[in-house]
Amino acid sequence: MNRIQDTRQTPIEMTTAESPAIPKTDIRVRALAREDSIDALTSLLHRAYRAQVGMGLNPLAGRQPVDVTRRRATSGECFVACDGRGEMVGTVLLNEHEDARFPDLFLLPDVAHFSLLAVEPDLQGAGVGGLLLDAITERARRLGFARLACSMAEPDTQLGDFYLRRGYEIVEYWQWPYTNYRSAILCKAI
Secondary structure (H helix, E strand, O other): OOOOOOOOOOOOEHHHHHHHOOOOOOOEEEEOOOOOOOHHHHHHHHHHHHHHHHHOOOOOOOOOHHHHHHHOOOEEEEEEEOOOOOOOEEEEOOOOOOOOOOHHEEEEEEEEEEEEEEEEEHHHOOHHHHHHHHHHHHHHHHHOOOOOOOEEEOOOOHHHHHHHHHHOEEEEEEEEOOOOOOOOEEEEOO
């Protein structure tokens, strides 16, 4: 089983008690730990992005191998949402570093950005994604950022609605070199 080596301190931890969006579940958001399985994280990403793949889209997270998940998860601050049994049911990555050129917005000093937002399909719509966003928003504020941005597959209108309901606005469009669709770049003040 592939595990991650992570020497960072846990930057933030949130529980469902702090988020009224998930009152009847026991979900906790924490930093990805070295003992967490990268195989399990990769499988979670593949399941969560399966709907986009089913739309004919080709998101990296929906097809990336374990070594790419490991590289991506350690390139920024990776958070996971875990259920009461400790199983990963969601993830998000704050301030990923990669070789591909970023949208100019992501490079501004007051902007934090996130990627790899993923929630177990049977928990989508139950508030887990909102809890993950709350966690990285708080972390970005603590780090001194004023805005939070992301990239999303423009054709996924359901995902777009998720972000728009949370106050994000589309500010530009972007073509990543490893996808077959145009991405919307969204941002909001935090």
